[in-house]
Amino acid sequence: MDTKVYALAIGLMLISLTGPGEGWQLFPQAIDEEIYAVCFVDEMRGWCVGSGGLILATVDGGRSWHRQRAPVDLDLFDVCFINPNVGWAVGEGGTIIRTENGGVTWVKVGAPTSRSLYAVHFIDDKTGWVAGGLGTMLQTTDGGESWIERGNVRVTITDLFFVDDRTGWAVGIGGLILHTEDGGLSWVKQESGVQSFLYGVHFVDSNEGWAVGDGVILHTVDGGRRWEVQAKGSWVLKSVYFPNPALGWAVGNGGALLRTTDGGRSWRRERVAVEDDLLDISQGGTKVWVVGGRSILMEPNVPLPERPARTEVELDESVRMPYEPIVKLCSLRVNSVPEGAEIILDDRPTGLKTPALLEELPPGRHVVKLVKTNHGHVERAVFLREGESKEIEIRLPSRSKQISIFAAGLTVAGIAAAAVYLFSGAF
Numbered sequence: 001m002d003t004k005v006y007a008l009a010i011g012l013m014l015i016s017l018t019g020p021g022e023g024w025q026l027f028p029q030a031i032d033e034e035i036y037a038v039c040f041v042d043e044m045r046g047w048c049v050g051s052g053g054l055i056l057a058t059v060d061g062g063r064s065w066h067r068q069r070a071p072v073d074l075d076l077f078d079v080c081f082i083n084p085n086v087g088w089a090v091g092e093g094g095t096i097i098r099t100e101n102g103g104v105t106w107v108k109v110g111a112p113t114s115r116s117l118y119a120v121h122f123i124d125d126k127t128g129w130v131a132g133g134l135g136t137m138l139q140t141t142d143g144g145e146s147w148i149e150r151g152n153v154r155v156t157i158t159d160l161f162f163v164d165d166r167t168g169w170a171v172g173i174g175g176l177i178l179h180t181e182d183g184g185l186s187w188v189k190q191e192s193g194v195q196s197f198l199y200g201v202h203f204v205d206s207n208e209g210w211a212v213g214d215g216v217i218l219h220t221v222d223g224g225r226r227w228e229v230q231a232k233g234s235w236v237l238k239s240v241y242f243p244n245p246a247l248g249w250a251v252g253n254g255g256a257l258l259r260t261t262d263g264g265r266s267w268r269r270e271r272v273a274v275e276d277d278l279l280d281i282s283q284g285g286t287k288v289w290v291v292g293g294r295s296i297l298m299e300p301n302v303p304l305p306e307r308p309a310r311t312e313v314e315l316d317e318s319v320r321m322p323y324e325p326i327v328k329l330c331s332l333r334v335n336s337v338p339e340g341a342e343i344i345l346d347d348r349p350t351g352l353k354t355p356a357l358l359e360e361l362p363p364g365r366h367v368v369k370l371v372k373t374n375h376g377h378v379e380r381a382v383f384l385r386e387g388e389s390k391e392i393e394i395r396l397p398s399r400s401k402q403i404s405i406f407a408a409g410l411t412v413a414g415i416a417a418a419a420v421y422l423f424s425g426a427f
Helices: none
Strands: 025-028 035-040 046-050 055-058 076-081 087-091 095-099 107-109 117-122 128-132 137-140 157-162 168-172 177-180 198-203 209-220 228-241 248-252 257-260 280-284 287-292 295-299 330-337 342-345 348-353 356-361 364-372 376-384 389-395 401-412 415-425
Touching: 035 287, 035 295, 046 076, 046 087, 087 117, 087 128, 095 117, 128 157, 168 198, 168 209, 209 248, 228 280, 248 280, 248 287, 330 364, 330 376, 342 356, 348 356, 364 389, 376 389
Parallel strands: 035 076, 035 280, 076 117, 117 157, 157 198, 198 228, 330 389
Antiparallel strands: 025 295, 035 046, 046 055, 076 087, 087 095, 095 107, 117 128, 128 137, 157 168, 168 177, 198 209, 209 228, 228 248, 248 257, 280 287, 287 295, 330 356, 342 348, 342 364, 364 376, 401 415
């Protein structure tokens, strides 16, 4: 594998976005891709991942960023490092990649799923979990060499978080919250009290945590036995992070960046000069990082205030944002005449035969190839818009024949020869 790290020339511009004593700094990136997730392990070293296999890394606290080469060109939705050397990223089509040298080289890891993975969380170099489409939940205890399926729901999971090797939570669409106390061997549904899409979850210990999503911030102080609405609105939030029980941030669409210093009793919107959808938060040392679109934001000198009393409030109307899910997936129903054709999507076998419904597809251009014995094959390009459900029908040749005609006594340039003509197709 080519181990060269390709430097990305970036003109960095630090912009002060808040008043005295605050100081969000913006690191705009001269890239075509979108940034979906971020992970820092200390003050200086961090990684971002995004669309088309994008991986960016910094070793100088964000002053400069360089590209790292991914072994895939698929979208990467989440990234997790447990030290400066060892990390994982997950994404489209069941993609899991791993590095053991800080990203100088990344290798693809086999996974028993082709569904997109939206979340990855490791607590050490051996034990971790990934989750994604249609309730996919996988666990590894050998650093990703092998994976065991642990899911017991059919609802897409968007985020997960563990406080130790036994206690964790996962959230997803339709207000889904799952909880485990045995390291992910079994998962139990917790009552969220909402039907909203939930996109982010974070706990400061085994009792207190927050979950955010479509128009809601949820809070629990008893490990999720009881979740209560701490704030609500018409916006959608994608990620939440608390370094301690008092101080926290929630980020979302349209550059929404909310901050609390009293455990969520009140929230105020930070002034940031970006309109990108903000999707993820990470802390390294005393710096907090937020990413989304083509923007990377950082706040230095993060304090760790004392824990205040908690009460419920509604979020101020000024921070309400329109709804827009983090990933608008698509579906495609494929029919054929005759039926029973093998479906190959984007050069990868699906294991399905027509008629069949292909779910959890990313928007964009796809190539559907149908193959059936004695009927040859047919390819068709299909474009799916975000959130679209489409149905197509493909007609295969009625039957495929190959006819050989032997012609003797053929003379070419004065030389006697025999020729065999092969014809194939529908007749």
